[in-house]
Amino acid sequence: MDSIDRKIVDYLAINCRIGLQELSKRTGVSAYEVKNRIDMLLKTDVIHNFAILLSPLITNEELSIAILDFDIVPKEKDILKVLASNPSVWKCYRALEDKYVIFSFYFEQDELSKLALMLRSLPGIGYVEMYSRFSRYWGGKLELTDVHKQILRCLIRNPRMSVADIAEMTSSETNTVIDSINLMRESETVLFTINASDYMKESKIEVLAKIQWNVGKTSQEHVAKWLQDSFSDIYLREYVSVVEPTLFFNFTVNHVQEVEIVKSKTIESGLVSKITPLILFPGTVIADPRVRNFEEVLTETGFSSQNGLFS
Numbered sequence: 001m002d003s004i005d006r007k008i009v010d011y012l013a014i015n016c017r018i019g020l021q022e023l024s025k026r027t028g029v030s031a032y033e034v035k036n037r038i039d040m041l042l043k044t045d046v047i048h049n050f051a052i053l054l055s056p057l058i059t060n061e062e063l064s065i066a067i068l069d070f071d072i073v074p075k076e077k078d079i080l081k082v083l084a085s086n087p088s089v090w091k092c093y094r095a096l097e098d099k100y101v102i103f104s105f106y107f108e109q110d111e112l113s114k115l116a117l118m119l120r121s122l123p124g125i126g127y128v129e130m131y132s133r134f135s136r137y138w139g140g141k142l143e144l145t146d147v148h149k150q151i152l153r154c155l156i157r158n159p160r161m162s163v164a165d166i167a168e169m170t171s172s173e174t175n176t177v178i179d180s181i182n183l184m185r186e187s188e189t190v191l192f193t194i195n196a197s198d199y200m201k202e203s204k205i206e207v208l209a210k211i212q213w214n215v216g217k218t219s220q221e222h223v224a225k226w227l228q229d230s231f232s233d234i235y236l237r238e239y240v241s242v243v244e245p246t247l248f249f250n251f252t253v254n255h256v257q258e259v260e261i262v263k264s265k266t267i268e269s270g271l272v273s274k275i276t277p278l279i280l281f282p283g284t285v286i287a288d289p290r291v292r293n294f295e296e297v298l299t300e301t302g303f304s305s306q307n308g309l310f311s
Helices: 003-014 020-027 031-043 076-083 109-120 146-157 163-170 174-186 220-230 257-268 289-300
Strands: 047-054 062-070 089-095 099-106 125-132 190-196 205-213 235-240 246-253 272-280
Touching: 003 020, 003 031, 003 047, 003 190, 020 031, 031 047, 047 146, 047 289, 062 109, 076 089, 089 205, 089 272, 099 109, 099 272, 099 289, 109 125, 146 163, 146 174, 146 289, 163 174, 174 190, 205 220, 205 257, 220 235, 220 246, 220 257, 246 257, 257 272
Parallel strands: none
Antiparallel strands: 047 190, 062 099, 062 125, 089 099, 205 246, 205 272, 235 246
8 A cells, every 4th residue: 555545545435436547647657557456456355345325315224333341352353243133234343442333323213213223232242332313424325216216226236347247237327327317416315435444544543532522511513523623634523422521532542552542532522421431442343334224215216226225
C-alpha cells in the first residue's frame, strides 16, 4: 500500500462507480495503472468487494453496539462461529481486558431481542452492555420507480457494471440509466461503496470511546461537533444514541499513550461526565445485514437478483 493506493480506496469508498479515467486524473497515474492497482487491491483482499447500500430512511435499519465482558474467554473462533449464526451481526472486534465489541444492524424489534438473547447465552459470558438506536448521518428517501429497481437488480450483481450492459439488460436508454444512477446517488438514496479490510488502519491503534455527556449543560450536537473539531486529525466517526446521553467516539492513534491525552482533554472540556476508551484489535466482518435486507426489499417488490449471490 502506498499513498496512491490509499487515494484509490478512499475514492472508491465514496463512489465505487467512479471511472478509471477520473481516478487517473485525481491520482496522477495512468488509467491502465489505476486498473492494475484496483485488481491488486482486490487480489490481496484490501478491498473485499464493491457494494451498494440502501439509505437507512428506506430500510428503517437501526445500529446496535454491544460490549461483551467474559468471565471465561472462549477461543475467538468459537465466538465468531456463534455470532455468524445470527443474521443481525455485522462486525466483531476484540478489545483489551477480555472484552469484545459487536456491531449489528436490525430492522425489526424482535431481531434485537433475539440478538440480545444470543449474546447473553455465549459460553463464559459475564456481562453484556447493549446500546441501540443511533442518529443517522447519511441517507435520503427517493421514491424508487420500477426503472430504478431494475437498475439496482443489475448493480447488486455487479456495482461497477457498465452503463451499456445495464441498458441492455433493462431495455432502457443509456441516458435513462445514467440519470437514474446519478439521481439515486446524489439524493443519497443509494450508497455506492466498498467493503475494505482493516489493513487500511493496521499502522494505527483504533479506539472506541464510550462517552456520557452532562445533561442540562450541553447537547449531543455540541459534544459531537466538539469532538470532530478537537480531534479532526484522528477522528473516524461517532455514534450518538437517540434514547440516552451516550455516544461512541471512534478514532485512531499512533501510540496507546495518546488515548490518555484524548481522555484527559475530553474530561477537561467540561462537556462530558465520563469517558471509557476501548482499544480495539483489527475486526472481523461476519456479514453485512444491510446487503441481505437490500435483497429482501427488491424481492418484495418483484425485482430480486437472479444469481443467488445472497444465499
